[in-house]
Amino acid sequence: MTRDEIMTQILSFFRKEFEIENPGLDDNLREKHGFDSIDAIELLLKIEKMLGSELSHEEKKRAMDIRTINQICDYIESLAEARPASSG
Amino acid sequence: MRGGMERRVVITACSAITPIGRSKAEILHHLVHGISGVKALREDGLLSPYIHSKVFGTVDYPIVYDFQRQHRKTMGPVAYYACQVAKEALESAGLDQEFVTSGRLGVAFGSTHGSPTVQRNIYKTFFGGSRTEFSSIGAVDYLKSMVHTTAVNITKMFGITGRVISSSTACTTSSQSIGYGYEAIKYGMQDAMICGGADEYDTTAVAVFDNLLACSTAFNDTPYLTPRPFDAKRDGLVVGEGAGAVLLEEYEFARKRGASILAEVIGFACNNNGGDLILPNLGGITETIRIGLREAKINAEEVDFISAHATGTKMGDVIESQAIYDVYGNLPGVVGLKSYMGHSMGSCGVIETIIALYLMEEGFIAPTLNLDEIDERCAMLNHVVSLRESPIRIAAIQNFAFGGVNTNLIIKKMP
Numbered sequence: 001m002t003r004d005e006i007m008t009q010i011l012s013f014f015r016k017e018f019e020i021e022n023p024g025l026d027d028n029l030r031e032k033h034g035f036d037s038i039d040a041i042e043l044l045l046k047i048e049k050m051l052g053s054e055l056s057h058e059e060k061k062r063a064m065d066i067r068t069i070n071q072i073c074d075y076i077e078s079l080a081e082a083r084p085a086s087s088g
Numbered sequence: 089m090r091g092g093m094e095r096r097v098v099i100t101a102c103s104a105i106t107p108i109g110r111s112k113a114e115i116l117h118h119l120v121h122g123i124s125g126v127k128a129l130r131e132d133g134l135l136s137p138y139i140h141s142k143v144f145g146t147v148d149y150p151i152v153y154d155f156q157r158q159h160r161k162t163m164g165p166v167a168y169y170a171c172q173v174a175k176e177a178l179e180s181a182g183l184d185q186e187f188v189t190s191g192r193l194g195v196a197f198g199s200t201h202g203s204p205t206v207q208r209n210i211y212k213t214f215f216g217g218s219r220t221e222f223s224s225i226g227a228v229d230y231l232k233s234m235v236h237t238t239a240v241n242i243t244k245m246f247g248i249t250g251r252v253i254s255s256s257t258a259c260t261t262s263s264q265s266i267g268y269g270y271e272a273i274k275y276g277m278q279d280a281m282i283c284g285g286a287d288e289y290d291t292t293a294v295a296v297f298d299n300l301l302a303c304s305t306a307f308n309d310t311p312y313l314t315p316r317p318f319d320a321k322r323d324g325l326v327v328g329e330g331a332g333a334v335l336l337e338e339y340e341f342a343r344k345r346g347a348s349i350l351a352e353v354i355g356f357a358c359n360n361n362g363g364d365l366i367l368p369n370l371g372g373i374t375e376t377i378r379i380g381l382r383e384a385k386i387n388a389e390e391v392d393f394i395s396a397h398a399t400g401t402k403m404g405d406v407i408e409s410q411a412i413y414d415v416y417g418n419l420p421g422v423v424g425l426k427s428y429m430g431h432s433m434g435s436c437g438v439i440e441t442i443i444a445l446y447l448m449e450e451g452f453i454a455p456t457l458n459l460d461e462i463d464e465r466c467a468m469l470n471h472v473v474s475l476r477e478s479p480i481r482i483a484a485i486q487n488f489a490f491g492g493v494n495t496n497l498i499i500k501k502m503p
Contacts, residue, residue, distance in 0.1 A: 019157040034158050041227030 001050075001080060006073050013046050014069075025069045040064070047076055053083055096339035097273045098502065100347040102442045103176035104332040105169050105286075107145040107429035112446050118428060119443070119454035120475060124312035125429040126326050134208065135291040141303035143311040144294065145328020145430025159245045162231040164203030165288035169331035169435075170238035171245050174282050177333040178246060181347060183280070185247075192279040194250030196269035197239040197286070197333070198261040199434040204290040206233035238286050250278050256434070259397070259489040260358070261285045262332065263437025263497050267356035269336050270497075279338045285434040286331035293433055294327045300366070302401050303327070315400030315431070316458040317424030318409065318466040325399040328430030332438035334445075350445050351499040354482070355384025361492030368407040370414075373486075373494050377415045380484060380496030391420045391498070393453055393483040395440045398424025399431050408486070409466040420484075421472045427457035437487045441497060444483040448501050451479045 007025075014020045020033045029035035044063055048055055059079060066072055104110065107125025108118035118125065127146040129136060153160075153168055163171065174197070178188070187193060201207075210229055231237065236254035243252060251272060255264035262285025269281030287293075297303045304324040307314035316322035342349055357379035361372035381388055394416070396408055405424075412422060425440050432439055447453055453476045462471055485497045 036158075038161060038227050038231075045227075 003073060003077065006050075006076050007069070009050060010069060010072055010076070013043070017042065017046070023069055027069070028067050029069070030067065040066075043072070047079070050076065051079060051083060055079070093276045095274055095276060097270045097336050097353045098339050098342050099334050099350045099353060099445065099499070100337050100342050101177040101181035101335040102333065102350065102445060103173040103180070104330065104439050104442045105147055105151065105173055106330045106332070106432065106439050107147055107328050110149070110151075115443065116446055116450065122455075122457055124427075124457060126311040126314060126328070128311055129291070129294065130289065132291045135295045139291060139294050139298045140305045141294060141298050141324070141326070142308035143304060143314055143326050143430070144289075145326055145330070145432055147289070147329050155245070159241070162228050162237075162244065163241050164206040164232035164237060166199045166203045166286050167232065167237045167241040169286040169288060170197055170199070170284070170333070171241050173284060173286070173331045173333035174242045175245065177282060177335045181335045187280075189247040189249055191249045193248055194252065194269070194272060194278040194281045195239045195242050195248055196253040196255070196265040196272070196281050196283040197242055198255040198265055199235070199238050199286050200256065200258050200261060200293065202235045202237045203233045203288060204292050205288060242282065248282070251281075255285075257489050257491060257493045259431065259433060259436055260487045260493045260495045261434035261437065261489075262439075263441070263485060263487040263495040264358060266334060266336070266353070266438060266441060266497055267358055267495060270353045270356050273336055273338050279341050281336045282333055283336055284331065284333035284438040287329055287433040287435050289329045297325060297327060304400065313458055315426055317396065317398035317400045317427050317456055318405050318462055318471060319459050320461040320463045322400045322402070322405065322463070325401055325426070326430035328432040330429070330432035330435045330439055332435050332442050334438060334441060349502045351448060351501055353497070354386070354500045355380050355496075355498035357383055357496040359494055361494070363492065365491050368404045368488065369492065370407050370410055372492060373408060373411040373488060374414050376494035376496045377411060377484070377486065380498050381415070384498040386482065386498070388416045389419055391416060391482045391484050392478065393444065393447065393480045394420045394422045395444050395483065395485045396422050396424045397486050397488045398456070399426055400424070404488070406463070406465045408488070409469055413468045418468060418470045420470060421453045421476060421478060422469045423453060423472050424456045424459075427459065437485060437495065437497070440487070441485050441499065444480070444485055444499060448480040448483060448499070452476060453478050453480065
């Protein structure tokens, strides 16, 4: 998956599931769009499906500091690098 | 014993979702024309094929919900019902937002068991073969299904920071909500309470009562002819769905802000039969009626109208008739409102209270539907069998639940 592909999927997910339209890539999602801990858990489930692989407890804990769309994409890229190539 | 401050409590707004409609006009239309909201039991793909009783008090009209996603995401069907009626009651009361979030407003709201629909979906995930290696229970499934989901989704939607009471006592759930909300204001803990109950479409309760041979089965082809409270041909209760909310306020607070006052809550009683969890108990029911009158500081002959629990079971109606007769004789008009919509479980007490408010306001009493031939063991009461022009000054709403819980709520028309 390229960064653009990840970004497209994440923005589409935010639009469909969270009704957050075109957020700024560096917006603080919690402060600006009401993205909360429940949404974060739903997002992790989506990321597991994108990667085709379960996240470890440690990996999930790392996600709790994420605040922006760019950080979500960084996070997914780093997870993908640590895994064998997958069709996702 | 209690002492100190006792304040007056009034009802200033209400809203309902019932098998006989949403608005006061729709509900009264059904009552005046004798139109039932009992329909064929919907298929649920799980229990319905095994249930003998094929009737259900059904909410089958569309409801438009205008909730933001931030609120929707923690709501199962039962919380949708609850939040909708709470929203309408709060909006019609016109409380300002500063008061709503001040901690002076609390919530007393419950349901029989949260959202069974969501609970079933959780089990389906595991037992239905759809579980994958990824965690597949939604992050919010607990918040949607937990037993106090109605109360806390209401607090979230409006930013309410006061007390939360979430009764879950089956058929007395929402009468307890009103009663405990009333007491919270009366004794000074809160200045207002949004009170009520809700239950979504669910076949679990039908299956339970069906197993106990308590459900109506003889009118599966003519659902509108059942339940038949106090009638000789009654053959059991009909489970239903619905929701209701009333806003209670301390009287002086309501008066000063110019609220329209629908009625005053003057008494509440709740007790337990202290033994069997299923069988109706004459002593327990009679006592809760007496305690209610004592709390309201009125005599039995001052009550004009009794909304009986009257589910249409063989023994329940007989015991309740005896209890009413022992305390009131044959003076007050007695009606079983479940005859129109079945037993909406956690919401029946508040829906029956709201209908009592409507009848009080309009000055007539609607008859018990399907009461064609009064069972001789229930016949000593002043049953209302046809529309009766009659001012209601004081009304008593009686509810009794599995577990031996009884309630009696007494409301009075404001002069």
